[in-house]
Amino acid sequence: MDRVHVLATGGTIASTMTTEGTVPTESIHDLADTYGDVFDVIDWDVTVEQCVQQPSSELELDDLTTVARRVNDVAGDADAIVVLHGTDTLEETAYYLDLVAASDVPLVLTGSQRTPTEPSADGPANLRGALAAATHDAIRDGAYVFFNDRLHAARPVTKVHSTNPAAYDSGQYGLVAERTPDGLWFFRRPTSLSVSVTRYDLTASVDIVATSTGTTGGIIDDAVERSVDGLIVDGFGLGNVPNDVARAIERAIDHGVPVAVTTRCRHGNTAGVYGSTGGGRTLRRAGAVLASNLSASKARLKLLATLADPGTDVERTFDPSRLDRHGFTPRSVRVNK
Known part of the structure; x- marks a missing residue:
């Protein structure tokens, strides 16, 4: 049985x-x-x-x-x-x-x-x-x-x-x-919507930085000073952040700390559209990863799991084009049991 x-x-x-x-x-x-x-x-x-x-x-x-x-x-x-x-x-x-x-x-x-x-x-x-x-x-x-x-x-x-x-x-x-x-x-075919990672040891240190109007980059600088292994920055809208936070993100990346940017919006994705100092496109050019529709807490787990395998490319792991997109397609299918 x-x-x-x-x-x-x-x-x-x-x-x-x-x-x-x-x-x-x-x-x-x-x-x-x-x-x-x-x-x-x-x-x-x-x-x-x-x-x-x-x-x-x-x-x-x-x-x-x-x-x-x-x-x-x-x-x-x-x-x-x-x-x-x-x-x-x-x-x-x-x-x-x-x-x-x-x-x-x-x-x-x-x-x-x-x-x-x-x-x-x-x-x-x-x-x-x-x-x-x-x-x-x-x-x-x-x-x-x-x-x-x-x-x-x-x-x-x-x-x-x-x-x-x-x-x-x-x-x-x-x-x-x-x-x-x-x-x-x-309502749709059940399938995993995640890109698998090969290691599950969560021994790295990854902090989440929340943003609001006028947030400064000091928290990011402090995290880098503490030798954090990675950062998740929970930004606005499409993945935009205050100017001072953007400059701190660039400094963190220059120090070799991977940074993924999420959106605090409940719906929608991040996207590299805005080219101002704190815009998502500018952050992406600086080396930050835009985390698509992942919440900050889930993006942190993905980065932690990714960092467990030094050979894994962070940007590729977060690439939304690797999602099983047919999993998102609404499809009404009645299966009884």
């Missing part, structure tokens, strides 16, 4: 209220007892494993590599993998696994906005849906997030609400599928 392996990392889905506040106290074995009937949604063997036990806001880069190693180890024997995760940084872990998972075994992440003991707990439904998605024969590669009856690709998905069970959105790129009473309804 086919087997799905569930890796637990903590988060609200495994949390209870204590005198100190809400903390992850429930192991995956506790949850298996609590949610036992949830596993009946699929006609597969289910095995469970506690991989990490933390709120996702407290996960370290070492924890991400631990999860990635376990995913790749388990993929040799399991037919599908589900990861239970806290919602704060779930989108980052999903994208990181989309980059580095070395197998075509389906991988779906989920969690909950409410604890298991709350009357309106959303964990059981999310876990049930994640299991159904991971074991669906249309899901064959890439990492996905299942939440509130919706299946998202790892690259575009973002947490957009701090408390609502409809916590995630994929913006202009849309859903992969939606769960209906008749099964999963697919």
Whole structure:
């Protein structure tokens, strides 16, 4: 019989209220007892494993590599993998696994906005849906997030609400599928939207610099002084920044520090259009990489993973033309299961 392996990392889905506040106290074995009937949604063997036990806001880069190693180890024997995760940084872990998972075994992440003991707990439904998605024969590669009856690709998905069970959105790129009473309804062919990297050690140091009106370049200069390995600058619009930040970016590049520029806009891409001092075209001519539609947090993970392999070209890794573009093409396909 086919087997799905569930890796637990903590988060609200495994949390209870204590005198100190809400903390992850429930192991995956506790949850298996609590949610036992949830596993009946699929006609597969289910095995469970506690991989990490933390709120996702407290996960370290070492924890991400631990999860990635376990995913790749388990993929040799399991037919599908589900990861239970806290919602704060779930989108980052999903994208990181989309980059580095070395197998075509389906991988779906989920969690909950409410604890298991709350009357309106959303964990059981999310876990049930994640299991159904991971074991669906249309899901064959890439990492996905299942939440509130919706299946998202790892690259575009973002947490957009701090408390609502409809916590995630994929913006202009849309859903992969939606769960209906008749099964999963697919809006496009499920596939990874990420350019894979060959190494998943996250030992480099990459900082994120946010910009706003009049931001100066001192933070960038300080980072270079601290011997940071890379920088993500979260710019405006198409990837433009204040003049002083632009000059600091050029100094960082002159010191051999790779810089990727993202946009703080929720929708749209970066593009080298503006040729003023802080314009994206000027930054690109200076050697900065424009990170397309990646958020700053996901661009940081991509740069970290890229820097783990000294032979990898940073600009080529971020090149949007290497995306599997047909993955973005809306296509209504109903596949029942």
